[in-house]
Amino acid sequence: KQEVTQIPAALSVPExxxxxxxxxxxxxxxxxxxxxxxxxxxxxxxxxxxxxxxxEQTSGRLNASLDKSSGRSTLYIAASxxxxxxxxxxxxxxxxxxxxxxGTILRVKS
Amino acid sequence: xxxxxQHPSRVICKSGTSVKIECRSLxxxxxxxxxxxxxxxxxxxxxxxxxxxxxATYEQGVEKDKFLINHASLTLSTLTVxxxxxxxxxxxxxxxxxxxxxxxxxxxxxxxxxxxxx
Numbered sequence: 577k578q579e580v581t582q583i584p585a586a587l588s589v590p591e592x593x594x595x596x597x598x599x600x601x602x603x604x605x606x607x608x609x610x611x612x613x614x615x616x617x618x619x620x621x622x623x624x625x626x627x628x629x630x631x632e633q634t635s636g637r638l639n640a641s642l643d644k645s646s647g648r649s650t651l652y653i654a655a656s657x658x659x660x661x662x663x664x665x666x667x668x669x670x671x672x673x674x675x676x677x678x679g680t681i682l683r684v685k686s
Numbered sequence: 687x688x689x690x691x692q693h694p695s696r697v698i699c700k701s702g703t704s705v706k707i708e709c710r711s712l713x714x715x716x717x718x719x720x721x722x723x724x725x726x727x728x729x730x731x732x733x734x735x736x737x738x739x740x741x742a743t744y745e746q747g748v749e750k751d752k753f754l755i756n757h758a759s760l761t762l763s764t765l766t767v768x769x770x771x772x773x774x775x776x777x778x779x780x781x782x783x784x785x786x787x788x789x790x791x792x793x794x795x796x797x798x799x800x801x802x803x804x
Binding site: 580585617618619620665667673674676677678679681 | 692720727728729730731732735777779793795796797798800
């Protein structure tokens, strides 16, 4: 059974800081991994998708890495802004379904 | 492109009543639709997978007689929570895919429906 853990569960940082969110999984037999953003009471916004053959993806201030052998992915956010405040979820394709982590609640203080 | 809508966005119902949630793909044909449930500060949990014209496949622990899923057309799936109880209060999110086997690259998520059972 695949288990996905996100650490930390919550994070509060001052504006401008660089930060790292972690996602770990127990079975490395995954296809793709994706990071999502979820605003309170809202659906999911896709941030970055890393295919199983890739090691990282970048979009603007966001960089996501994937190390299947160690069962880890990280989401790096550079120069954080108050608008980055949200819950960040990682999800991975495992078998024929998606398995989500519980998320990291990020608050960026101005 | 690839927009998925849900209706209603919020619903409050009394214990014992039934409530229907709609999930629509607006600009593509959704061969497969997924229903997820999310409790506060917890991850999304897959409830069931439905293919157009077929019966839904429910995940272990999800009562199929309580959560009725209908995927009668290529653009619409409905989730009906029957005889709702307060413990059914949750955030329900659907996703849709134009493919029968849908990985992350081909799943598009709706905005979610907040169900509160009083």
